[in-house]
Structures are given as C-alpha cells and as structure tokens.
Amino acid sequence: MCGIVAAAADKNIVPILVEGLKKLEYRGYDSAGLAVIGADRIERVRSVGRVAELESASADTASPTGIAHTRWATHGVPSERNAHPHVSGSIAVVHNGIIENYESLRSELTAQGYVFTSDTDTETIAHLVDQLLKSDRDLFRAVQAACRRLVGAYAIAVIDHSQPGRVIVSREGSPLLLGLGDDGNYAASDASALLQVTRKMVYLENGDIAELSRDGVRIERLDGTPVERPVHVSELSAAAVELGNFRHYMQKEIFEQPEALANTLEIVGGSKTIQPGIFGAEAATLLNDVDHILILACGTSAHSGMTARYWLEAVAGVPCTVEIASEYRYRTSVPNPRQLIVAISQSGETADTLAALRHAKSLGQTKTLAICNVPESAIVRESALRFITRAGPEIGVASTKAFTTQLAALFLLTLVVAKVRGQLGADQESAYIDQLRHLPVAVNKVLTLEDEITVWARRFADKQHALFLGRGRHYPIALEGALKLKEISYIHAEAYPAGELKHGPLALVDANMPVISVAPADDLLEKLKSNLQEVRARGGELYVFADADSEIPESEGVHMLRLPEHYGLLSPILHVIPLQLLSYHAALVKGTDVDKPRNLAKSVTVE
Ligand code: M6R
Numbered sequence: 370m371c372g373i374v375a376a377a378a379d380k381n382i383v384p385i386l387v388e389g390l391k392k393l394e395y396r397g398y399d400s401a402g403l404a405v406i407g408a409d410r411i412e413r414v415r416s417v418g419r420v421a422e423l424e425s426a427s428a429d430t431a432s433p434t435g436i437a438h439t440r441w442a443t444h445g446v447p448s449e450r451n452a453h454p455h456v457s458g459s460i461a462v463v464h465n466g467i468i469e470n471y472e473s474l475r476s477e478l479t480a481q482g483y484v485f486t487s488d489t490d491t492e493t494i495a496h497l498v499d500q501l502l503k504s505d506r507d508l509f510r511a512v513q514a515a516c517r518r519l520v521g522a523y524a525i526a527v528i529d530h531s532q533p534g535r536v537i538v539s540r541e542g543s544p545l546l547l548g549l550g551d552d553g554n555y556a557a558s559d560a561s562a563l564l565q566v567t568r569k570m571v572y573l574e575n576g577d578i579a580e581l582s583r584d585g586v587r588i589e590r591l592d593g594t595p596v597e598r599p600v601h602v603s604e605l606s607a608a609a610v611e612l613g614n615f616r617h618y619m620q621k622e623i624f625e626q627p628e629a630l631a632n633t634l635e636i637v638g639g640s641k642t643i644q645p646g647i648f649g650a651e652a653a654t655l656l657n658d659v660d661h662i663l664i665l666a667c668g669t670s671a672h673s674g675m676t677a678r679y680w681l682e683a684v685a686g687v688p689c690t691v692e693i694a695s696e697y698r699y700r701t702s703v704p705n706p707r708q709l710i711v712a713i714s715q716s717g718e719t720a721d722t723l724a725a726l727r728h729a730k731s732l733g734q735t736k737t738l739a740i741c742n743v744p745e746s747a748i749v750r751e752s753a754l755r756f757i758t759r760a761g762p763e764i765g766v767a768s769t770k771a772f773t774t775q776l777a778a779l780f781l782l783t784l785v786v787a788k789v790r791g792q793l794g795a796d797q798e799s800a801y802i803d804q805l806r807h808l809p810v811a812v813n814k815v816l817t818l819e820d821e822i823t824v825w826a827r828r829f830a831d832k833q834h835a836l837f838l839g840r841g842r843h844y845p846i847a848l849e850g851a852l853k854l855k856e857i858s859y860i861h862a863e864a865y866p867a868g869e870l871k872h873g874p875l876a877l878v879d880a881n882m883p884v885i886s887v888a889p890a891d892d893l894l895e896k897l898k899s900n901l902q903e904v905r906a907r908g909g910e911l912y913v914f915a916d917a918d919s920e921i922p923e924s925e926g927v928h929m930l931r932l933p934e935h936y937g938l939l940s941p942i943l944h945v946i947p948l949q950l951l952s953y954h955a956a957l958v959k960g961t962d963v964d965k966p967r968n969l970a971k972s973v974t975v976e
Pocket residue numbers: 667668669670713714715716717718719722766767768769852853856971972973
C-alpha cells in the first residue's frame with residue numbers, strides 16, 4: 370500500500386524523506402515522488418520504479434519542508450503523471466487510501482476551471498485545497514474544510530509554497546503518525562520510517578488534522594476542536610529492519626522464527642501454568658461465559674485462524690468458526706453477544722479485518738480480542754483484549770514469522786480458554802507449555818533442511834501448477850504453502866484437504882503436476898497415505914514432508930523429507946517452515962522480486 374513521509378525541520382529534509390520511503394518500501398508500491406518548498410516554487414520529483422531512482426533524481430533538491438510518497442496504484446495506471454505528489458497552484462498533496470466521491474468532486478472542480486493532469490482521485494484533493502485557499506488563506510483551515518468534504522479512507526500530507534515551514538496532515542481510515550524530533554517534526558505511515566530521526570511518536574485518530582512545523586505540532590478534530598494525543602516512545606529496533614547477511618527479507622524472516630517464537634512465548638516465562646491475564650487484565654472476566662469463537666482475518670492470518678480452530682475445538686471444547694474478513698463484513702449474520710471475536714492481523718491495519726471487527730462490534734458483540742504484531746495498530750486499539758506477537762517488523766510481503774508467532778499465540782489462547790472452561794488438567798497444561806517452550810529449538814532443526822529443500826525447489830520451479838495436500842490441522846498448512854508459492858514464485862498453486870482429491874482435483878494430476886503433501890504421523894496419516902497412492906497411480910510426482918514418526922517409504926516418484934521431530938498438536942508450526950523455504954527457493958530460481966511480489970502490498974489498508 371502507499372506510504373507517506375513528511376517533514377518540517379531546520380535542515381535539509383530530502384535525505385530524511387528518501388530514507389523514510391525506503392523503510393516503507395516493504396508495503397509495496399509502483400512509483401514514488403516527493404515535493405519540497407523551494408526558493409520560488411514547489412519543487413517536485415517523481416519516478417516510476419524504485420525509491421533508489423527517486424533518490425538519484427532528487428540529489429540536487431534541498432529544503433527544510435517537504436512531503437514524499439510511495440504509490441500503489443488504485444485509480445490510474447502506475448506512471449509518472451499519476452505518481453504523487455499532486456500539485457495545484459502553490460500547494461502539493463500526497464495521499465494514501467481511496468476517495469470515494471472523487472468523481473463528483475472532479476466534475477465540480479472541472480466546472481470551476483481546474484484542469485486535471487492525472488487519473489488519480491488524489492488530484493481532486495489538491496485542487497479542492499487550492500480552491501478553498503481562495504476564501505481562507507490559512508492552509509490548516511483550507512485542508513480542514515477540504516477533509517470535511519472527502520468521503521472514503523485517506524491519510525494526506527499537504528504543503529503550500531506561500532506558507533513555508535508548515536505541513537498539514539490528516540487521517541481517516543488510513544494509518545498516519547507524527548514523530549517528534551529535536552530539530553523538527555515529522556509524519557509517516559508507520560514508525561519504521563521515522564526511527565532515523567525520533568522514537569517519540571503520536572498516533573493520530575480518525576478525523577484528526579495536525580500541523581507540523583519546525584517548533585512543534587498541534588492537533589484538532591475536523592470540526593475545529595483542539596485535541597491532545599499521547600506521546601508513545603517506540604520500542605521498534607532500527608536494526609530489526611536491516612537485511613544483514615540475508616539475500617532477502619523473506620529469507621531473513623524465515624530464519625528469525627526461532628527467535629520470534631522465543632520472544633512471543635517469553636510471556637509464559639518459566640511457569641508451568643498460564644493465566645488469562647496474558648490477553649489483558651479483563652480476560653478472565655470476559656472469557657468466562659464465552660460460548661463460541663469467531664475468528665476474522667485475511668490471507669495468511671486467516672490460515673492461522675483455521676489451524677487454531679482444530680485446537681480450540683479439540684482441546685478447549687469450544688465451537689469455533691473462521692471467516693474471511695471481507696466476507697463477514699458484508700454478510701447478514703446472526704450476532705451472538707457471548708461469542709468471542711478474534712481479529713488476527715500481522716499489521717493490525719488490514720482494512721477488511723478492521724472493518725469486520727467494527728462490524729462485529731456494531732452487532733453488539735463486545736468480547737473482542739486482537740492477535741497482532743503491531744501494538745499501536747488500529748485493530749489492537751479497537752479490541753477489548755490483545756495479544757501482541759513479538760515477531761519484530763516483517764518486511765517481506767510474504768508473511769512468515771508473523772504466521773508462526775500467531776500460531777503460538779493461538780495455542781496459548783486455546784490453553785487459556787480450555788482452562789477457563791475446566792477442560793485442562795494441570796499435567797496436560799504443563800506438558801503443552803513444555804512443548805511450546807521447546808518450539809524455538811525444534812524450528813531451528815527444521816531450518817537445517819534448507820539445502821535439501823533447495824534441491825526440490827529447483828526440480829519444480831519450471832512447472833506451471835502445483836497441488837498441496839494436507840489433512841486435519843495440516844490442511845490450513847497446505848493452504849498456506851500454496852499461498853506462499855503462488856504469491857512469490859507466480860506458480861499457480863492450490864491446496865486441498867487430501868480426502869477431497871477424488872471429488873474433482875484428481876482430474877488435474879499427471880506427470881506435470883507436482884503434488885506437495887504435509888504428512889506428519891498423526892491419526893489421519895493412514896488415510897493420507899491412501900490419498901497419496903491415488904496421486905501416484907495417476908503418474909503424479911509426490912513431494913512429501915513427513916516427520917520423525919511417519920512411516921512412508923521413499924520410492925520412484927515419491928520424494929521424502931523428514932522433519933527431525935514429531936510434534937503432536939503443535940506440528941503445524943513446524944510443518945509450515947519447509948513450505949516457506951520451498952516457495953522462497955522456487956522464487957529464487959524463477960528470479961522474481963521475492964520481497965515485493967508483483968501486484969501485492971504488505972499492508973492492505975484499502976478494501
Ligand atoms: O496484516 P495482515 O495479517 O492482516 O495481512 C493479511 C494478508 O494481507 C496477508 O497475510 C497476506 O495474505 C500475505 N501477503 C500472505 O503472505
């Protein structure tokens with residue numbers, strides 16, 4: 370998704386803007402641009418492609434005040450003319466999100482003589498602010514009035530050449546925060562862009578408008594009421610977003626999983642029991658009369674929810690449904706006030722998941738829990754309970770360490786709900802906690818399979834299609850494997866519960882269709898083996914991820930890799946790791962842009 374950086378300081382801020390955009394690259398984008406207040410006009414530089422190109426193109430630009438943007442196209446193709454900032458008269462604007470009433474605004478402004486030079490909805494904001502400035506020369510008031518006319522989701526930053534030293538920002542729906550520095554003040558779509566200048570962050574609320582100047586910030590609501598927002602000191606580590614020795618962030622993040630899991634599970638400490646309080650002070654009371662769990666999420670986060678459903682029903686005995694957030698938010702559903710709503714999201718800003726959470730609350734379902742990797746995110750702020758995974762910043766668009774830490778969090782939730790419902794004996798609880806604690810070591814051992822997985826990846830990287838099979842709690846892992854492969858290698862991949870094969874997909878199987886199977890030694894292994902025979906009988910080549918206890922013989926057309934341990938209920942957390950590595954290496958062979966796959970964005974803040 371688009372990214373914004375803005376600055377008003379007492380020095381040249383162009384290097385800060387560019388560095389900030391680099392930190393936002395992970396969100397996905399197709400063009401970039403910046404505008405600064407120059408000596409006699411707005412100076413604007415835009416480029417299609419990478420921020421590095423913008424950096425070269427802006428090498429001679431300097432100013433203490435400016436705005437910058439990475440654009441992920443919504444209205445209009447990726448091109449220089451559609452890249453932000455958009456300029457009207459003396460002002461320049463950058464914008465994230467979508468303005469839903471832009472067509473009527475565009476007609477109105479065209480009728481007043483404004484000429485549009487792009488296909489974007491953003492340009493309407495530029496002209497609207499310019500038009501409002503004609504009646505009130507104060508930029509803050511003009512932007513405030515303009516925002517009152519916008520319908521949709523947005524975060525914007527505006528500068529005016531005739532009012533140097535000022536940047537006006539506002540948000541409704543899209544993320545935006547302020548950074549309070551010693552030599553200036555800043556704004557950005559997320560904290561990682563501003564760690565270079567400050568750790569002091571102020572998170573704007575929807576409907577806030579703020580002015581940044583070298584000397585301070587002031588915030589009002591759109592109706593003109595002044596507000597104060599608390600200052601948070603960010604704990605994000607600047608080093609956490611560096612690539613280090615790895616070739617790609619995805620590879621780095623796959624290998625960070627032992628540490629990410631250890632950090633996430635630190636909350637349990639050395640204890641033999643866990644308390645509901647790890648989900649928030651209210652958790653014990655709130656979970657007490659829960660009779661159903663509804664999990665809402667998108668993409669990889671939905672797969673962690675699907676895995677958790679097997680745990681929650683089997684261990685805690687609580688009925689559980691998992692819904693794709695974009696479906697739930699628009700569906701007429703039957704509300705249940707005793708239902709716990711669990712919103713799972715790495716970013717905590719995914720528009721559909723946030724909207725689904727709000728929709729669930731609007732139906733009177735107030736028992737809400739966020740499982741999220743970003744403590745200050747909207748989904749966390751709007752949920753009654755929270756569990757913050759401690760995966761650290763995830764830069765690669767393909768989610769890896771966020772997924773396994775979500776699974777760890779969801780297993781903790783399973784144990785807590787089971788306890789509250791009187792379904793968990795002390796011995797069993799302590800055994801599960803020991804297993805959780807051993808996870809980082811177990812994951813490390815799985816990572817040693819990388820070389821063998823690389824050989825597999827080379828063998829099927831030239832294929833057009835792939836089929837992933839799993840059963841029971843490993844079916845969502847097969848889904849996740851297929852999503853990873855298609856997302857970064859562009860090989861078409863689908864996943865099925867293996868028992869469904871003969872109900873249709875078996876027709877696709879021939880020697881050109883690699884079939885990847887997750888086959889741990891669980892109570893469905895014998896059934897799965899029969900399904901694998903069905904594949905082999907049709908000439909399909911099998912790539913099987915078994916574990917230490919699965920008895921599956923290797924034979925012609927049946928390639929086997931054994932995970933070092935059998936991991937019982939927690940086995941999905943181990944089994945997804947070879948699938949992540951397989952996709953990563955297949956993508957490397959194919960030469961795709963692993964960390965920024967085409968058409969995708971890291972943080973999907975529009976629906
Ligand atoms: O930030 P979220 O977890 O809410 O994101 C949800 C999906 O957009 C995300 O998991 C997406 O599917 C990933 N790119 C998959 O690797």
